[in-house]
Ligand SMILES: Nc1ncnc2c1ncn2[C@@H]1O[C@H](COP(=O)(O)OP(=O)(O)OP(=O)(O)O)[C@@H](O)[C@H]1O
C-alpha cells in the first residue's frame with residue numbers, strides 16, 4: 132500500500148474552492164513531484180495533507196486515516212514539511228529553529244543535528260545567526276533542516292527552488308536525492324520548474340487551477356505535445 | 366534627592382515589571398490585549414488577604430493559594446472566552462473588559478466595598494543616607510527579578526519555553542513542527558495568571574485592597590506593551606524602568622498628585638513618535 136494516498140480531495144477557502152477532486156499516491160521510498168503554475172493549488176495541496184485547510188475527501192498516511200486529525204498530530208505521525216516561505220522563527224538562531232523542529236522527537240536530537248549539519252555545512256558555521264538575517268538559500272536550508280529534525284518518513288518540500296540561483300538549486304537537488312537514496316526518505320515536492328522536477332522525480336503530477344492529472348514519468352512528459360507547448364516553450 | 370529617586374525608581378520599576386510581565390506574554394503569543402489581566406492582580410491580593418488575615422494560614426500557604434487562584438482564573442478566561450473568540454481581537458478585548466467589571470462587582474459582594482489594608486509580606490524599613498525603603502518593596506523588587514530571570518531562562522533553554530516563542534513568532538511554523546498552539550496558549554494563560562497573582566500580592570501590600578485596584582496595573586501593563594513594543598522580555602523590562610523612573614521623577618520633583626498622569630502622557634508620546642514601541646519586534 133502507498134505511504135501517502137489522497138482520494139477525491141476538495142479544499143475550500145471560504146466559499147472559493149481551491150482544489151477539485153484531487154487524487155494522488157506516493158509509494159514508500161519514491162520521489163513524487165507536483166508541477167503547476169502560480170495559483171494552481173500546490174501549496175494548498177501540501178497544507179491540506181498536514182491538516183491546515185478546510186477539506187473534504189480521504190487522506191491516509193502510513194495506514195492511518197488523517198483526514199480529520201489536527202496538524203500537530205499529523206506531523207507527529209512522521210511528516211516533515213518545508214513550506215513555501217519557510218515559516219522560520221525569525222528572531223531565533225539557526226540552531227534554535229532546528230531544536231524547535233525536534234519538539235516531537237527529543238531522543239534523536241544530537242544525531243539529527245549531525246545529519247542536518249553534514250547536509251548543510253553552512254548552517255553549522257552560522258548556527259547562532261538569526262534566520263531573519265539569512266539569505267534566501269540559507270533560509271531554504273534551515274527550513275529543510277528543521278523539517279528533518281523530527282526524523283520524518285515523508286518529507287514534503289514546497290517549491291524548493293523558488294527564488295534560488297541555479298547553483299543553489301543544484302545543491303538542494305543533490306541533498307534531496309541523497310536523502311532519498313541514502314536514508315530511504317520518501318519525498319514529495321511541488322515545482323513550477325518542470326525541468327527541476329523531472330531531474331528528481333520518477334513520477335510527476337500536473338496540477339492546474341485546482342485539478343490534477345494522472346502521474347507521468349519524465350519520459351512520457353517529454354513526448355507529450357501539450358506539455359511541451361505549455362512548459363518547455365515550443 | 367538624586368539617591369532617593371534612584372532607589373525609589375528602581376523598586377517601583379521592579380514592581381511594574383512584575384505587574385506587566387503576565388500581560389505582555391499573552392500579547393506576544395496570542396496578539397490579544399487581555400483587559401481582564403488586572404483581575405488576576407486583584408484576585409491574587411484578595412485571596413492572599415483572605416487566607417492570611419482572615420483564615421490565619423501561614424504566609425507561604427497564602428501565597429500558593431493566591432497563585433492557584435490566578436492560574437485557575439487565567440485558564441478559565443482562556444477556555445471560556447478567549448479560545449472561542451480567537452479570530453476576533455476586538456471581541457476578546459470587549460469581553461475581557463466586561464469580565465473585569467463583573468469581577469469588580471463580585472469582589473464588592475464578597476469582601477465589601479471598604480478598602481482593606483494588607484500586612485506587608487515582610488516587615489522592616491531599610492535606611493541609607495537619609496533614604497528609607499520598606500523591606501516589603503525591596504522583596505517585591507527581588508521577586509520581580511527572580512521571576513523575570515526565571516522566565517527568560519525558561520523561554521530560552523527549555524523545549525516548552527522555546528515552543529512558546531515559536532508560536533509567538535510564526536504560528537504556522539510552530540504547527541508544522543508538531544506544536545499544538547492551543548496547549549501553548551493554555552500554558553501561557555496559566556503562567557500569566559500566576560504572574561498576575563504574585564504581582565497582586567505585592568501591589569496590594571504596596572497600596573491597599575479595593576475593588577477597583579485592577580485598573581491601575583492594567584494601565585501600567587498597557588503602557589509597558591506600548592513603550593516596549595511587542596515582545597522581548599528585556600524590552601518590557603527596560604520599558605518598565607522608563608515608566609517607573611518617569612513616574613518617580615515627576616512625583617518627587619513636581620507634584621505627588623501626578624502619579625499615573627506621567628504614565629498616560631508617556632503612552633501618548635510613544636504612540637505619536639514610535640507606534641511600534643521603542644524595542645518592537647515579534648519576539649517574546
Ligand atoms: N489563505 C487563502 N485564502 C483564500 N484564498 C487562498 C488562500 N491561499 C490560497 N488561496 C487561493 O487558492 C488558490 C491556490 O493557491 P496556492 O497558494 O495553493 O497556489 P500555488 O500553486 O501554491 O501557487 P504559487 O506557485 O504562486 O505558490 C489561489 O487561487 C489562491 O488565491
Ligand SMILES: [Mg+2]
Pocket residue numbers: 173174175215289
Ligand atoms: Mg505555492
